[in-house]
Amino acid sequence: MEILDILLSASFWAAAVRIASPLIFATLGELICERAGVLNLGIEGIMVVGAFAGWMAVYSGADLWTGVAVAMGAGMLFGLLHAILSVPFGLSQHVVGLGITLLATASTYFAYRVSLPEVTNPPRIEAFKELPIPIVSDIPIVGPALFAQTPLTYLAFVAAAVVAFVLYRTPLGLALRAVGENPHSVEAQGLSVTGLRMGAVIVGSGLMAVGGAFLTMSAFNSFFFEMVNGRGWICIALVVFGAWKPGKAVLGALLFAAFDALQIRLQQTSLGADIPYQIFLMMPYLLSILALVVMSRRAEVPAALMVPFNRGER
Amino acid sequence: MPSGGEARAVLRLRNITKRFGPLTANDAITFDLREGEVIALLGENGAGKTTLMNILFGHYMADAGEIEAFGHILPPGNPRAALEAGVGMVHQHFTLADNLSVLENIILGTEPLWRLGSGRAAARARIEQLSRDFGLAVHSDAKAGTLSVGERQRVEILKALYRDARVLILDEPTAVLTPQETDDLFATLRKAVARGLSIIFISHKMHEVLAISSRVLVLRHGRLVGEVATAETDRHQLAHMMVGSEIRAPEVGGAAPGRVLLRLRDVSTVPVGNAVGLRSLSLDLRAGQITGLAGVSGNGQTALADLIAGEIVPAAGAMEIGGREAKGWTPKAALEAGIGRIPEDRHRTGTVADFSLAENAVLEAYEKAPFSRRGWFDWQAVDRHTRSIIERYDVRCPGPDARIRLLSGGNMQKLILGRVLEAEPAIILAVQPVRGLDIGAVTYVQNRLIEAREAGAAVLLISEDLDEILTLADVIHVISEGRLSPAFARGSKSPAELGVWMAGQGFEEGGHAA
Numbered sequence: 001m002e003i004l005d006i007l008l009s010a011s012f013w014a015a016a017v018r019i020a021s022p023l024i025f026a027t028l029g030e031l032i033c034e035r036a037g038v039l040n041l042g043i044e045g046i047m048v049v050g051a052f053a054g055w056m057a058v059y060s061g062a063d064l065w066t067g068v069a070v071a072m073g074a075g076m077l078f079g080l081l082h083a084i085l086s087v088p089f090g091l092s093q094h095v096v097g098l099g100i101t102l103l104a105t106a107s108t109y110f111a112y113r114v115s116l117p118e119v120t121n122p123p124r125i126e127a128f129k130e131l132p133i134p135i136v137s138d139i140p141i142v143g144p145a146l147f148a149q150t151p152l153t154y155l156a157f158v159a160a161a162v163v164a165f166v167l168y169r170t171p172l173g174l175a176l177r178a179v180g181e182n183p184h185s186v187e188a189q190g191l192s193v194t195g196l197r198m199g200a201v202i203v204g205s206g207l208m209a210v211g212g213a214f215l216t217m218s219a220f221n222s223f224f225f226e227m228v229n230g231r232g233w234i235c236i237a238l239v240v241f242g243a244w245k246p247g248k249a250v251l252g253a254l255l256f257a258a259f260d261a262l263q264i265r266l267q268q269t270s271l272g273a274d275i276p277y278q279i280f281l282m283m284p285y286l287l288s289i290l291a292l293v294v295m296s297r298r299a300e301v302p303a304a305l306m307v308p309f310n311r312g313e314r
Numbered sequence: 315m316p317s318g319g320e321a322r323a324v325l326r327l328r329n330i331t332k333r334f335g336p337l338t339a340n341d342a343i344t345f346d347l348r349e350g351e352v353i354a355l356l357g358e359n360g361a362g363k364t365t366l367m368n369i370l371f372g373h374y375m376a377d378a379g380e381i382e383a384f385g386h387i388l389p390p391g392n393p394r395a396a397l398e399a400g401v402g403m404v405h406q407h408f409t410l411a412d413n414l415s416v417l418e419n420i421i422l423g424t425e426p427l428w429r430l431g432s433g434r435a436a437a438r439a440r441i442e443q444l445s446r447d448f449g450l451a452v453h454s455d456a457k458a459g460t461l462s463v464g465e466r467q468r469v470e471i472l473k474a475l476y477r478d479a480r481v482l483i484l485d486e487p488t489a490v491l492t493p494q495e496t497d498d499l500f501a502t503l504r505k506a507v508a509r510g511l512s513i514i515f516i517s518h519k520m521h522e523v524l525a526i527s528s529r530v531l532v533l534r535h536g537r538l539v540g541e542v543a544t545a546e547t548d549r550h551q552l553a554h555m556m557v558g559s560e561i562r563a564p565e566v567g568g569a570a571p572g573r574v575l576l577r578l579r580d581v582s583t584v585p586v587g588n589a590v591g592l593r594s595l596s597l598d599l600r601a602g603q604i605t606g607l608a609g610v611s612g613n614g615q616t617a618l619a620d621l622i623a624g625e626i627v628p629a630a631g632a633m634e635i636g637g638r639e640a641k642g643w644t645p646k647a648a649l650e651a652g653i654g655r656i657p658e659d660r661h662r663t664g665t666v667a668d669f670s671l672a673e674n675a676v677l678e679a680y681e682k683a684p685f686s687r688r689g690w691f692d693w694q695a696v697d698r699h700t701r702s703i704i705e706r707y708d709v710r711c712p713g714p715d716a717r718i719r720l721l722s723g724g725n726m727q728k729l730i731l732g733r734v735l736e737a738e739p740a741i742i743l744a745v746q747p748v749r750g751l752d753i754g755a756v757t758y759v760q761n762r763l764i765e766a767r768e769a770g771a772a773v774l775l776i777s778e779d780l781d782e783i784l785t786l787a788d789v790i791h792v793i794s795e796g797r798l799s800p801a802f803a804r805g806s807k808s809p810a811e812l813g814v815w816m817a818g819q820g821f822e823e824g825g826h827a828a
Contacts, residue, residue, distance in 0.1 A: 169430075169431055169432070170427075170429060170430060170431065170432060171421075171425040171426065171427050171429055171432050172427040172428065172429075174414070174418055174421070174422055174432070175422060175423065175427060177411070177413060177414060178411040178414055178418075178419075178422050181411035181412055181413045181414065182409065182410065182411040182412065184405075184407075184409040185409045185410055185411040185414075185419065185422065186411075186422065186423065187373070187393055187409070188371075188393060188403065188405060188409040188473075189393075189397070189409075189422045189423030189424070189473070190393045190394030190395075190396075190397040190398070190423050191394070191422070191423045191427075300413060302413070303412060303413070311373065311391075
C-alpha cells in the first residue's frame with residue numbers, strides 16, 4: 001500500500017511538523033487574542049508582514065534572530081493598531097480585523113516594491129538550518145520528525161508550552177481567561193479590561209508575525225507574494241478546533257499539517273495519475289471542516305468573544 | 315442594631331450628581347455611612363439606587379460631587395481604588411466568569427499579574443476560613459457557571475471579604491433568592507456587622523429593609539427624599555416616602571363572568587427536557603373573569619403558557635378559541651385570535667434589549683396598519699403609538715428612541731403592558747406579571763389587569779405568589795405535575811387548603827376531580 005509507505009516514512013512526519021510550525025505560532029497568537037475576547041482577523045495580513053519584515057531584515061544584513069525580533073515587532077505594531085480600534089474604540093472586530101489584513105498586506109507589497117524596485121526574482125537569504133539534537137534525533141521516525149528541525153520549529157513548541165503555562169498557572173493568565181469570559185468580573189476586581197485586552201492583541205499579533213516569518217526564514221528562504229496563502233484563516237479555524245486550549249490547538253495544527261504533507265505525497269503515487277491534483281489540494285481543507293464539525297460541538301467559546309466592553313454600560 | 319451617633323463615618327458621599335442624557339439619575343445626594351451600621355437604600359426601580367452605588371464603586375464617573383472613604387477622597391471612576399480603600403460591592407448582576415472556578419474568581423486581581431505561579435493553597439485555606447466564619451458555604455473548585463444563584467451570590471460576598479472589605483455594598487441582593495436563602499444572607503450580614511463591617515443594603519422590599527437595617531435612606535426620582543431610623547418607622551411610612559403618594563391595594567369587585575373565550579379539553583403536551591408537560595388538562599377562561607393559576611414553579615405553568623401563546627401545540631386533546639377549534643396554532647395565530655401575552659421573562663422573551671422602545675412597542679403588530687402600509691414602515695405612526703404608551707402607562711424613559719435595555723424592570727414591564735393592552739386583547743395571558751417589580755409598579759400592573767377584566771377580557775394569571783392569586787383571581791386552579799385542580803371560587807379555599815393541592819394531593823390520575 002502506497003499510503004502505508006508514506007505514513008511509515010520519516011520524511012513524511014518531518015514534513016508534517018515543519019508545515020505545522022508556522023501554524024502553531026499563529027494559532028497561539030490568535031488563541032491569546034480570542035481568550036481575551038478579541039477576534040483578530042488581522043492574522044492573515046500580520047503573517048504577511050512578519051514574513052516580509054523578517055526576511056528583509058536578514059537580507060539587509062541582520063542576523064537571523066534579530067530578523068525574528070524585527071518580524072515580531074512589526075506584527076506588534078499592527079496589533080497595536082488593531083487593539084486601539086477594537087478595544088478602547090470598541091469598533092466591530094470583523095471590520096477592524098479585515099481592514100488590518102488588507103492594510104498590512106498592501107503596505108507589505110508596497111514596501112517590497114519600494115525597497116527592491118529592479119528585482120524580478122526575489123533574493124534568497126541564508127535561512128535557519130536544521131539543528132539535529134544529538135542522540136534523540138537518531139530515534140527512528142520520531143527523531144527526524146521532532147528533533148532534526150530548525151530552531152524556529154523548536155521555538156514553536158516552546159511557545160506553546162509557555163502560553164499554556166501563563167494561561168493556566170499565573171495570575172496574568174487567570175485575568176486573561178476572565179476578561180474574555182466576563183469583562184465585568186475583571187473590572188469589578190479592579191483590573192483594567194482595556195489594558196488586558198490590548199496587551200493580548202499586541203502580543204498575539206507578535207506571535208502571528210513570527211509564524212509568517214517562519215515561512216521566509218525557515219521554509220522557503222525567500223519572500224513571494226501570496227506566500228501566506230490562507231494560513232491565517234486556517235489558524236482561526238484551528239483555534240476553534242482546539243477549543244481555545246493551547247495543547248489541543250497544537251494537535252490540530254499537526255493534524256492539518258499531516259493531511260497537507262500527505263496530499264503532496266499522494267499526488268506522486270499511482271492515484272495521482274488518475275485523480276486531478278486539485279482534489280488532493282482540497283483534502284486538508286475538507287478534512288479540517290469535518291474535524292471542526294466533530295470537535296467544536298462541545299467547545300466552550302469565551303462568552304465575551306467579539307463583545308466590546310464599554311465602561312459604565314448596563 | 316444601634317445607629318451610634320458617635321461612631322465614626324467610614325464613607326461620606328457629598329453632592330453626588332449624575333445625568334444620563336436628559337435623565338438626572340442622581341441629584342446632589344449626600345449621606346454618611348458610619349462604622350458597624352447597616353443602612354438601607356430604599357427606592358422604586360429607576361430611583362437611582364444602582365447608579366449611585368456604581369458611582370461609589372467607581373464603575374461610573376459622577377458629573378459632580380465627591381466620595382470620601384476612611385478619611386481619604388476616592389479618585390472617581392476607579393474600582394481598584396475603591397477596593398483598596400476597603401469598599402466591596404456585591405453587584406445585582408453577578409460579575410463572575412463562568413469558565414473559572416470559584417477560587418479563581420475570588421483571587422482574580424488580588425495577586426500581582428506578573429508573577430510566576432499563584433498562591434492557591436494559601437488562598438484556598440483563607441477562603442475556607444472565611445466561609446466558615448461568615449456561614450458562606452461554597453465549593454472552591456466548582457466552576458462558577460455550574461453554581462446556583464444563591465451560591466453565586468455567596469461567591470460575590472466572599473470576593474469582597476477576601477479583599478478585607480470594610481464596607482459592603484449589596485445591590486438588590488434578595489431579588490434572586492428564595493426566602494430561605496434570604497434568611498441565610500441576613501445571618502451572614504449580621505456576622506459581618508458584628509465584626510465591625512459597615513453595610514449599604516439596596517432594596518425595594520420593605521420587610522427586608524425593616525429586618526436588617528438600622529437606618530433607612532429613601533431615594534425617589536434620583537433625589538434623597540428622606541432618612542429615618544428603622545426603629546422609628548413602619549411599612550406604611552416607608553411606602554409613602556418611596557412612592558410619594560398613598561398606595562392603595564387593588565380592590566376587586568364582584569365578577570360578572572361571560573361566555574367561555576378559551577376552552578382546553580383533555581389537553582396533553584410532550585414534556586421538553588426536564589420541563590413538565592400537561593397531562594390531560596381541561597380549562598375554561600371566561601370573559602370578564604380573572605382565572606388564577608397557583609402552583610409551585612416548574613409544574614407545567616410554562617407548558618400551559620406556551621400552549622396558549624402558540625409556541626407549542628397540543629399532543630392530544632382539543633383547544634377552542636371563541637367557540638372554534640384552534641387549527642394551525644402558532645404564535646401569530648394566537649395574536650390574531652386576540653390573545654395578549656405578558657411573558658414570564660421580560661428580558662428574554664418580552665423585549666429585544668437592543669431595540670428602541672418604539673421598536674419594542676410594535677413587535678407584535680409591526681406588519682399591520684397603522685404601523686406598516688403596503689409593506690412600508692410608518693415610523694411616525696410607530697412613534698405616536700409609543701409616545702402614547704409612554705404617557706398613558708407612565709413609562710419613565712429618556713424617550714421612544716432609547717434602547718429598552720436602559721430601562722428598569724418596572725418600566726420595561728409597563729411598556730410591555732401597554733403593548734399588550736393597547737391591542738385590546740380578548741384573552742390576556744399574564745405570566746408572573748409583577749415579579750421583581752417594586753410596590754408602585756406592582757399595584758399599577760395589577761390595577762390595569764383588573765381594568766381589563768372589567769372591560770370584558772378573560773385574564774389568565776399565572777403566578778408563584780399565592781397572595782397575588784388570592785387578591786386578584788375570581789376563580790383559582792392549582793397546577794401540579796401538569797395536572798389541574800378543579801376551579802375554586804374566590805374565598806372558598808384557604809391558603810393552607812390550596813397548599814395541599816400545590817403539594818400534589820387531591821388529584822385523580824388521568825384527569826381532575828370534578
